Amino acid sequence: MAIENLAFLIPLLPALAFVITFFFGKKMYSGGALIPIGAIAISCIISVLITINLLQNPEEVVHQSIHWFAILNLGILIDPLAAVMLSMVTFVSLLIHIYALGYMSHDPGKSRYFAETALFTAAMLGVILSDNILQLFICWELVGLCSYLLIGFWYQKPSAAAAAKKAFLTTRVGDVMFLTGIIVLFSGIFKVYNGNLPEGIYVLQFSEMFNLIPQLSAMHTTILGFEVSQLTIITLLFFGGAVGKSGQFPLHVWLPDAMEGPTTVSALIHAATMVTAGVYLVARTFPMFMGAPDALIVVAYVGGFTALFASTMGIVMNDIKRVLAFSTISQLGYMMLGLGMGAVVGMEAVGVSMFHLINHAFFKALLFLCAGSVIHSVGTQDMRQMGGVGKIMPITFITMLIASLALAGFGIPGTSIGTSGFFSKDAIIETTYLFAEHTGNYLPYIFGIVAALLTSTYIFRLLFMTFTGKPRTDYGGHESPNVMTIPLSILAVFALLFGGITKKAFNDFLEVTFENDFVHVSMEHLAELGNYDLVHGAGHEPLFILWLPVIVGVAGLVISYLIYYKKVVDMSTIVSRNNPVYKLLYNRYYQHQIFIELIALKITYGLSLIGEFIDRKIIDGIIDGISDGTIAIGETIRKVQTGVVQSYATAVIAGVGLLIILLKLIVEVQ
Amino acid sequence: MIPLTYYLILSTIVFTIGLYGIMTQRNGVRLLMSVELMLNAANINLVAFSSYNDDMSGQVFVLFSIALAAAEAVIGFAILLSIYRMRDMIDVDNINLLRW
C-alpha cells in the first residue's frame, strides 16, 4: 500500500485525538497529552514520507477528492508547496506538544489545552491540504477559532479574554475580506461560464481556478473611476484575509496581545503555523497573483512596511514575549515582501518566501519555547526583572543564542556556512535588490535592510537583558526538565543547519509547485497578463549587496552589546517619558489610541449611535407606529363586537347583499 | 300554468320575513320561529323546482329537511330552556358572552 493513500489520515488523526482528549482526557495520564502527541507523530511520519516521495518525482502530486455536493468537493492536494508546509507543521507541532508536557504540567486545564492544540493542528493541516478554496476557507476559520480559544486559555484573566476577543475580531476583518474574495471569484467564474456551470467539474478547485485566470483577468470593474481587473480585486481580497491572519499592517494589532495565551500556544500558533497561513494562502493562489496587475506590488509594499514598522516597536518592548511577537510580525512582513517580489522573479519568489517561512518556523518556535522555558523558571515575563539567567539555564541560553543568530541572519555569503535565517532572509533581501535594480524602486530594499538592522538590535537586546549580567531581582529559577530541553535542542539543530543544507534543493523543489499532473500553469504567460516584467539569472549582485545584510546584522549585535552589556550609553536618558521617539515607540505608535479610542470609540461608536438612532427612532418608530395605530384602531373597532349574534347576522346579510351588487356591477362593466 | 318565478318570489318573501325576524326579535322563541320560516322558504324552493323539473327527489328532500328542522327546533328549545334556567329570561340581547 502506497503511503500516498494514507494522506487523508494526516488531518484526521489529530482531529480524532481532539475528540478523545476533549471528552476523556481528564481521566488519563497527564491530561491525555499522549494521544495528540501520538497522533501528530504518525501524521508527521506520513507527511515526511510523502514529502520524500515527492522529492523524487515532484510532478506526481498526491490528489484525492470526494464529491461533497453540487459543484463542491472535499479534497486533499499535496504538491511541493503543501508538502514542505505539512512536514514543518507536523514536526514543529509534535515538538511543541512534547515540550508542552513539561510546560503545562502544573496547569489544571491541560486536557483542554491538549485537545484544543490537537484540533488546531488538524485544522491547520486542513488548510494546507485543501485542494479547493472553499475547504481552505472553512479550515481557515477553524484555525481562527482555535487561536481564539487558546489565546483565551486562561480565560479567568480579563486581559486574556480581551486579547482573545481582539484577536478574533481583528482576524475576522480579514476573514470577511477573504470570503468576499471567494464570492467575487465565484461570481466571476459564473460569468465566464455564462451561468451554466459545467457538470462534473469542481469550479472552486485550484486547478479550475487557475485555468480561468486569463478570462478573469480580462474582466474589468470600475472602482472610484479606476478600471480594475476582476482578478486584482479577487487577489487583493484574498490578500486582505492573509493580512488579517498573518498580522500584516494594519491588522497586526492582535498579534502582540495574543501573547496572553500560554507560551507554547504562542510558539505553535502565533509564530510557526497559523500566522503563516496568510503567507501560505498567497503562495497557494500565487498564479492568480501573478496574473493580477498591481496585486504583487501591493503585497510587497504591505509586507515591507510591516517588516520595518513592527521591528521598530520590537526594540522598546520590555515583555520578552512581546518582543518576539513584534519580531514575528516583522518576519511575516519579510515573507510577504518575498512573495511580492514575484513581480520580478516569478515563481522563485514562492520558493524564497516559503524557505523563510519554514526557517522562521524553526527558529521562532525555538525562540518562543526558550522564552517559555525562562518564564517557566523565573516566573515573570518582564525582562527588566531578569538578567543573568544564562548561568542557571545553560541549555536554554545556548539554544536561544542559536535562534537569535538565525533570526538576525548570521552567515558567510557565498558559502554554505550560516544559520538558516541567513539563507532565507538574505535571499529575500537579494530579490528586493533585484527588484530595485530592475525597476529603479529602492523602497522595498530599504525597508528590508533597515528592518534587518533593527531585527538584530532587538533580538540581541533581548538576549543581553535576559541572559547576561547580574540578576536584577531575586527570582530563584532552575533549568527546565528534559522534556522541555530536548525539543529545544532538536529545534536548535534545525534552526542552525536546515537552511544551509536544503538551500538549493528547496528552491528547485518549490519551483515546480504549479507544474504537475493536477495544475499546470505557465508563469511566463501569467506574468504577461499581470504586466510583470520578469528577469532571469539572479545572483550577480555586487559583493557589497551580498554582505550588507550580514553587516547590518553584526551592527545590530554591536549596538545592543554596547548599550545593554557594556552600557556605554546610559539608557535612563533615552528610556524616559520625555523622549518623544521612545514614547512613540513604547506606545506602539499610539495604535491603541488610534484603534480603540479613535476608530472604535469615536468613529465606530458615533456610527453606531447614528445606527441606533435610525434603528430606534426611524425603523422602530415606523414599526411601533404601525402597531400602535393598529392597536388604536382595534380598540375603537372592537366596540362593534357587541356579542349580540343578531347584529352579526345583520352585518353578514348586508355584506352579502352589497357584495352581490358589487359583483353584478363589475360584471356589467365588463 | 303559474310560472316558477312566482313560487321563487314567494319563497324569497318568506325568507326575508324570517331574516327580518332573526335580525330584530329579542325573544328566543320568536327567533326559532323565524329560523323555521327561513327553512320553509328553502322548502318551497325545493318543491317548486322539483315539480317544474319533473324530478321527485326534490320533494323527498323536503321531507328530510322538515325532519331536520324538527331536530333543530328541539335542540334550539333545549338550549333556550337551559338559558332560561341560568338567567330567568330568554332575551338574546343579554346573551352577549361573545362580546369584546
Place this chain on the structure above:
Amino acid sequence: MLNKSINAVVALLFFAVVALAVVSTTWVTVDELPQNVADQSNIEAIGVLIFTQFVIPFEVLSIVLLSALIGAIYIAKGEVEQ
C-alpha cells in the same frame, strides 16, 4: 328604533337583490306540469323513492333525529333532577 329601520333596510336590500336575481334568471322548466287525473297525490311515488333510492339518508336521518332528541332531553333536563 334606528336599529329596526337599519334592519328593515338590510332586509329589503336582501329581498331586492334576491328577487332581482330570481326575476332576471331564465329558469329551465318542463313545458307542462305532469297531470295524473286518476290519482292527484304523489305520496306513493315519494314513499317508493324514500325506501329505494334514498334509503340510506333516511336511516341516517332517523339516527340524527334520535340523537337530537336524546341530546335535547339531556340539555333540557339540567342538573336539578340528578
